[in-house]
Amino acid sequence: MIKLNINDEVSWLRAVVLGRADSNGPVPKLEDAYDPKSAEHIKAGTYPKDEDMVKEMAAVAAVFKKYDVKVFRPDSIKDYNQIFSRDIAFVIEDKFIKANILDDRSKEIDAIHSVIEEIDPSKIIEFPEDAHIEGGDVMPWGDYIFVGTYYGEDYSSFITARTNMKGVNHLQKLFPHKKVKPFSLRKSNTVAEDNALHLDCCFQPLGKGKVIIHKEGFLVKEEYEWLIDFFGKANCFHITKQEMYNMNSNIFSISPDVVISEKNFTRLNTWLREQGFIVEEVPYAEISKQEGLLRCTTMPLVRD
Template identity: 65%
Template sequence: MKLNIQNETSRLRAVILGTAKSNGATPTLQEAYDPKSIEHIKAGTYPTVKDMIHEIESVAAVLKKYDVAVYRPEIIEDYNQIFARDIGLVIEDKFIKANILPDREKEIDAIKHVIAKIDADHVYKAASEDIHFEGGDIMVHNDYIFIGTYLGDDYSDCIVARTNMEGVAYIASLFPHKKVKAFDLNKSMTDPRDNALHLDCCFQPVGHDKAIIHKEGFRNPEEYEFLVDLFGFDNLFHIDKKEMYHMNSNIFSIAEDVVISERNFNRLNDWLRKNKITVEEVPYAEIAKQEGLLRCSTLPLIRD
């Protein structure tokens, strides 16, 4: 398999899509990794496996409609394997295994059959356990690589901080010809409305020259202004705190003119259509209760 990812929006040809087919029982509060899951566990509204299977298979159907080659993880019994984006990423022709939470190492093993199709010289894994990064924090945008991180003094105690500056440096070392830009994100272990779990929870390019953004997701206003200057204010769709909570920035592009979006994102979906982007609406509100959505569930391998 010859990998090729240059940006977030070129025509998609091959992707790994997560699975919910054996997601297991509702986690305990101690097992939860993020404040939104904790909120729904406490409320008794954590999503059922049946509903999550229905939602993720609706995405698979859309991908197949557009003739995208869809790879799936091997099933691990009673284990959450929905968020394929966390466990790896492709930039250019390199597959990079993420350095993720130790409890989730099994998820990488479940896609070994896909990684085996890639030339071993193009598969990378950071050697040091001090290097942290997950795919949701990393976006390639042509000449740029955008990386979400967290510079708070409490990083080591903050379970929702998934990418550190060592991780930023590691990615930069693999792509010395790229412009690597890090963004210090707001984190909260108690309130999902104030928690940008990954960069794609508060920002994502879409179309040819546009992006979705949540200004309050950035700790440093200058980093938000960098994106305003790069894209142009009129090309940014600003989402508010409620829309960020519902994961409006976490849609998924099949092409510059086709996206998969949650069916309840009315304001966003209208804006996309006004910008001549076809919106394939799917139900995904249940999976969103785990603080992840469509981009989180997909790991693109090949784009034109």
């Protein structure tokens, strides 16, 4: 059995689900794109190829092996995007929570049945159908659970709005002893630079009390300022709109001192090393064309 344990974003990683990219199927039609960045690359003829993304994910798997992390991979479903394992479920404490994601993606959870079979069934939780939530919006952080959401009444008009307030409220009911802190994110169906698809697209807490943040990703100034006060201004690395578009906040911590980052994130990686982090650089630029990066492709199961 897998003894689930996740209380934050940075404790030593022991087991993780890493997505796969070997059979994504043909380039989607423009009208079927789930986010503006994918749409941009579909239009430009630069949508990523399976073989390039397979190489990128293999580089991440190699880093996990180096740090002795147990890696689970989904079963392959032909012609089906299975890259972003973070969206389909997430772990908080010892509970495995299945996300309510876009209908078109419902088969992804079945492909990790070998993982689910190793989890105590009483620890597996499903949300009510109208309580939308995706793993990219959910960040356990000690006594807190930070959650990206969208408060607007026009929520249903945004394919990019993935977690609603019903999802946030349901999470609070599940974890009454935690402080669930929602953040309303800026959404755009058409302009990738103006769209924070998930919380991890504009914010990421790291070890050593450090944080990556993009101010414009937050719709409510007070919520952004709350985070700055909580972590301390001197600990915050602010990323530009272009860096957010390139997914600079979507890196991944293996431990409080070790992070996996994209090799082109020169400014960020330099800063991380100045703060004393070990930075394992990998190529992930092709995967980022689908508006997701390292955190999106990983679902931690056990951290010590």
